[in-house]
Amino acid sequence: MDFTMPQWGQIITLTFIAIALGMDAFSLGIGVGMKRISLRKITTISLTIGIFHIIMPLIGIIIGHLLGNVIKEIAVMVGGGMLCFLGMNMLIQLLKHKERDSIHIQSITSVVLLSLTVSVDSLSAGLSLGLFASDLVLAILLFGFVGMIMAAMGLYLGRFVGYWLGRYGEAIGGIILILLGSKFLW
Template identity: 25%
Template sequence: MSPFSILLLGFAMSTDAFAAAVGKGAAMRDPRLPEALRAGAIFGTIEALTPLAGWALGIAAAPFVEAWDHWIAFVVLAALGLHMIVASLRQESQAEAAPAETGKRHGLLALAATGLATSIDAMAVGVGLAFIDVNILVVAAVIGLCTLTMVTAGIMLGRALGRLVGRRAEAVGGLILIAIGVAILHEHLSGAA
């Protein structure tokens, strides 16, 4: 993977966390930068650890699926991308029907639970990355830093932007994941030809 692809992957993996952060920022009472940084650090740490766990699982399975590794990476990334797009569309219709939340603070446990929920896709990406030649520590660090940045910005922008931008960011992240999967597949197929 090129450095640009790794950076795009980092931002794609952070878009669902960004969407959650915009929602949390909109629900928080006057979010401050230290609160936003704390949430960003929690989300970023979790988002950096989950691809490592997925990669370890993928490495264990790699010898058994080596002939199809590029197809597996493509299918995992494309499926996650489609899931993110569909989820963003579903959330949009549910948000229209849901009443507005009152302003509140969010505790460490609630932030960690949300961070874990938004990082499940990063674990699946880690599994897919085990089948291609990539430095997983660099990828995990980039994903974590992108998530820290996006969540911090999402919380600070949440009050002003509301939930609309967050849902659209998740759909864009899904499109990016699909594009990365297509690029991996193309790279392997054109190299084999």
């Protein structure tokens, strides 16, 4: 299966966005994983986050497509601006040194709330992508898969490393989103 240069470019761009969005799940996963949760709980949380990383951007992409029809002329700039805003927001939250409260994952409700929390950024990114001509299926599958894998890595690594690794991961994710968004602004 041969891909053209624009197809490769889209795959690479969507992968970077998926990784940037997955950094939040990775970071939070480290904090939760430090409680030495079971491998079964790691699997449950990771799968739920993966599902939410599919649902939330899908909703955003649908809304973005609808808005894209209304604001065709400025859609690319608006989408790029939203990615930059999302990345800057991630960095601002880190600079505020806002420590996350201790999270106790003991019920399916807490797993769903955790998954929703780390997937909200995916809604905004989906909205931005909906304004572009992007491959819907590729985007949501990448977001879901990468979100699930990064959550699992964070949860597992959290059993062995400290909170500092998660903060660096979020910073990298914010920078990636700013760089990708600024590409569409110029």
